[in-house]
Amino acid sequence: MKQLINKNLITLKCVLFCFLSGIGCIFPFLPLHMLAIGLDRAEARVISAVAPCVALLGPAILGPLIDRLSVGRGSTGGSTGQSGSGKLLRIITAICLILSALFYTLLLAVPYTERHDARRPHVLFMCDAEGAYVMQEVCTEGMRCNSWSGEKKGVLAVGACEYGCADEDMTWLTEPFSTTSTTTTLSPMYNSVANVTAATETVTDDGDEGADFEVNPPHLCTDGRCLVYMQHAARLRLPLSLTAPPRADNLTDNAHTNDLSDSNRNNATLDNWCSYRSPFQCLVPADRLARINTMDRPCRPAVRCQVLDPYDEPDGVLADAECRLIIGDPVYTFWSYFVVRCIADIWPTAGLALLGAACVIATRETSLGRGDVGRQLAFGTIGLAIFPPLAGFAAEQMPDSPYLVPFLMHAVFMLIGALILLIDGSMPLSPPEWWWHTASGALAVPLSAVRRYGAETAAVCAVLALLGALWSGIDAYLPWTVMELDGTLARVGATLSAGALPAVGALWWAEALVDYVGHSNLFITAFIFYCLRYTGLAYSTSFAWIIVSELLEVFTLSLVWVTAILYFRHLVPRKYTTTGQALPVIAHFCIGRCIGAIVGGLVGLGGELSGARDVYRALGGAALAAAGVYLALYHLLLAPRCAAPAAAPPAALLRGMNGNGASNGTYSPMRVYHEERSRKGHFRY
Template identity: 50%
Template sequence: MESRCQYTGVWTEAAFWMYLFVRSVADIFPTTAVALIDAAVVIATRETSCGRGDVGRQLAFGSLGFALLGPLTGYLSTLTSNIGPAYWLPFVLHAVLMILAAIIALSADGMPLSPPEWWWHTRSGMLALPMSAVKRYSSETVALIFVLLVMGTFWSAMDSYLPLHLQILGGDELSIGVAMTVGAIPAFLFLWKSEHLVDYCGHSNLLITAFTMYIIRFTGLSLVSDPWWSLISEALEVFTLGIMWVTTILYLRHLVPRHLTVTAQAWPVIAHFCIGRCLGSVIGAYINLGDEDIVQSLRFVFRCMAVAAAIVASLYFVLYHGILKPRCHAHTIQSSRQPSTIVQAMNGNGNYAPLRVYHNGMGRKGQFRY
């Protein structure tokens, strides 16, 4: 839709800086909300004597809302395009839904966010996950944050300019809305059983899969000539955003001690949606600068990002499986070798073995460290 602003010159520059200021301030709150929601979900699905919930099932409903509201908003925008300013309906719906979410958060005092029942384990004895674990797994944590920063750069370079690319190719609000949200539909199905998927495939393998899917997505977008063909590429967003994000949440839940849960869940938001998002937008804008053929320029950006994703995926595979994994695996084996007298001292019959449940037993949790 063409802009209805008829002013140019000084007013255009002032409008840009005002929008940049308002957008920068406004983005503080959604990103903070994402970090707090992730932490709340991790705590709410905590381990108790009655079992535990599934993180992916909580996030699946967010994916379902994302899948429904995108096409719906695009369709309603085509019907109301002559009523008000350009894209007024998405802004109104966004404000209404944010207010509704805030009301629910304020009134939902029954959410199970209290400390877990076995919290006393982390406060005494050698069964706790001590603060030394932060240093022990610091290299693995730093590598994960760097991977998220790179993925945020790829995501922003694609997400920031994809609507423009599809619009130039002849897409309307409906086709763009469907293309931007089609990946959320399979994401709902995968997230429903995501913890089992992560347990089976492993964190690093899913992250490498996300990089591989970025290669395919960027390559596909550089070749499409019709907006509807982009649906094939956008459907793969289930791997580059949905599964990648729940993998990150679960990964950090096991790397960082329990009392640092909120801080740990804020790290991926900062790396992916703040720093990475900024870098991706700037890199895409810099490559497009001064090119009159926007379509060819955007295709060149997508090709460059496909090559970069291939390089980063190869480096991460070599560094993780060649350096980080053997080192962290050695630490895990060393920390799990505890004298049997420690376990027997807590329970005279010698049958109580929380190390099997919370650390490195062969139960459902596998290699997870609690």
């Protein structure tokens, strides 16, 4: 058991267990929570894309800061400096966990909003000598009319225009039309206002001249010009400039809604209608006016038209004026959630980088032996496998506030992890003494050595960013897909468990696997498995297919992540350990996650299931192409060029190694693209 469990690392394992458990309790439910508080999918995609960009501030600032402060304290080589550096890392990591618990819990306080798209309300059009009126029905109790400042310009398509009598209660607008439109569409005719009363001779649709005469057809005039509606034209596009009254004046005091179905259209009143004005004018000719005045009721002469496709007409003035039932303030809800979520994402992202550095430091990996970073992560992954479905199941038992339990579970786990970090002063987080000598003594790594590996570091970051984009393309919106397949919150949590369960065993032996297979080959394998995962999701018809796809996440996330930790452990000088562990977090979980959310959002991922499947197929092809390019570049170009001949190690390094154990007498600097052919003991430290 001595080889399996290191008692000095038990508390670190507990911290990782709490951290990953807390992440698992909240991460799969965030996309659903955004919709639950009233944000639409477009707003949720914006938050999913922007939050990772803001989150990179955490590791980007705290990583170099801790390295700088640690080197300053440890340069004396005394025990005080080493202890101080370990305490600094513990305290800052604990603060990150506490702030994560605080800000994610604040998301529960974001005010709720609700927006209902009602059935498309009816639209009426009337025009008299005083102006034109566009009347829009308020179709649900509590709905409010659209309002804007100034004039709103656009097109309104009308047909079946006719003269009539506008009574006081405006019920004439709701009566059936005496004329019907045809299927013929002609360009509108322009006349001057002076010719409004002129007779107009028309022809019928079958071309028989003189078969029908239309005298004084309706004229709709503005700015000295008139549009003439002809019965055979069927469709007239009016260029309107609408003015909306203040919102308080849009509706009458009555709260009920008029039903304008065909059966009771004649009995409807216009109490609950939104009224918009336009400068159009309609003059009624004398002969028509005489006919109207014979009616028994008082009225004013007017022209009414049947409105055609008010919400679908190209450049329509009412294209975005559909009535909606709005509860709360959608704008305030979006921006408050946006700000809190962006700040909240900073802290677990920074905590992930700091805990990665803690694993590297605490396992005491040296040139002569193998650490057990993977085993620390394996223990933490157990929590990631257990608690997400439990959090989802608990949420289902509270239908009134389903996301309260997952958010509180996240806060509890984060606070427990922070408490362990603050209490346990014996956690081995101060680097070994020979690390300080390497950073500040005779074996200090020169800046030229850092620059020499800068291109390799950038290349690895680019690969991790691409892998992160593929990961985010699935996980950012997967909960939406699960719910569209009649899923439950427990099933949403189970998607994380499906990927974490096989990862426990893989991470336990991860370091030996990485050393045997090689870093680059594992990255290539990840691209191939992303292709398989996307292909499975593209043709999934049930939740079972999603679980099968998630089981493959051990190859695309878990092994990729431990490979990145081990990669940067040797690629970056020891005095930049925390910065070195922050780089893969920034590349994969910030930049890559942002790109994946943007790509998924632009093409509609997470919307209709058929659209999501098209995206899955496209990204699966991209993953396979990336695997092929990476394989060709690495094995045909980079690996042969980067092979470094064995050379005698520097005398100073031999003395340092002899102080810790026997040396094998050879030395070759680690080259990233040739690490498979090197063995332990051949790192540049």
